[in-house]
Amino acid sequence: MKTPANLPDDSLAPRATQRSLPMSLLRAREAIMSHFRPMLDAHGVNEQQWRVIRVLAESGQLDASEVAERANILAPSLTRMIRTMTDRGLILKSRDEGDGRRVMLQIAPAGMDLLRRAGPDSARIYAGLEARFGKDRVEDLVNLLDELSKLKAE
Amino acid sequence: MKTPANLPDDSLAPRATQRSLPMSLLRAREAIMSHFRPMLDAHGVNEQQWRVIRVLAESGQLDASEVAERANILAPSLTRMIRTMTDRGLILKSRDEGDGRRVMLQIAPAGMDLLRRAGPDSARIYAGLEARFGKDRVEDLVNLLDELSKLKAE
DNA sequence: TGCTTATAATTAACATGTGAAGTAATATGA
């Protein structure tokens, strides 16, 4: 299989933008989030805050680095979010005894309330998407995505 | 299939964060971009600028709305980017004759240079990922993602 | 112990993301 001499060799050209993995991932995420955003908005949180709350609800007390990693939020962003979220009573911040560098985070009462109110809405939206797209295809997709995530460079 | 009375019903609980479509999409995109970021950085552009350049290279002159849509960039962000990118000679901005509202954009010489220099690097990185993950699995994945994108709300 | 290195957060500076409001040009229809 050889490129004909009279046609330009595009093997080193960038892929068509609408058919590349980075763009497809971006568009797909945007499409999915368009279903959740109105609900989150109604509950007064943004995507990132919602991720932090869910991570803490899932795992109890964690240090900031762990939260950042699990919620896919960079440390400087999380630092800023900690202030606004503690001010709103969504999370609690404390120092780790034994390691004065670490900031420990846990969900606070208002965060629990939020989770109780928004959690079912979120689950319903997810279930709806799953039903429309096919539960098995969602499963396949998540598996492929998780495999892909393992290719992360350092 | 009924939830036992002595166990909490979690059918309306949020999905485990590490196994949800939004988070998996986010992590996968981050993993993929970690391979491209150093290259883009070496060429002095960020992800968004690179997307704009590629969209314009692919489709010639487009109005700002089209660019925003195809590159998945919000209009206010694009407005800001237009200034920095025209200042750097990467793109050209002009008014549409016939519709004074529209801003027409096209790639400029420095943008072409950038594309010629970074394009092959980008294609090589993509080919490497494709080889590691499996060309057929990438194809399957992109197909699933594009299907998913069709579920976009409103 | 004291010096050095490594780690965890924070801060700073500038970029884009996001929703809402504003402006200019065009389209619509009585």
Next chain:
DNA sequence: TCATATTACTTCACATGTTAATTATAAGCA
């Protein structure tokens, strides 16, 4: 034709994304 609505873009305000530099604490080691 002219008031009104719509469209395309811009501006604003505040949020997070991103990299680099800084601070405080801990760990490693001669």
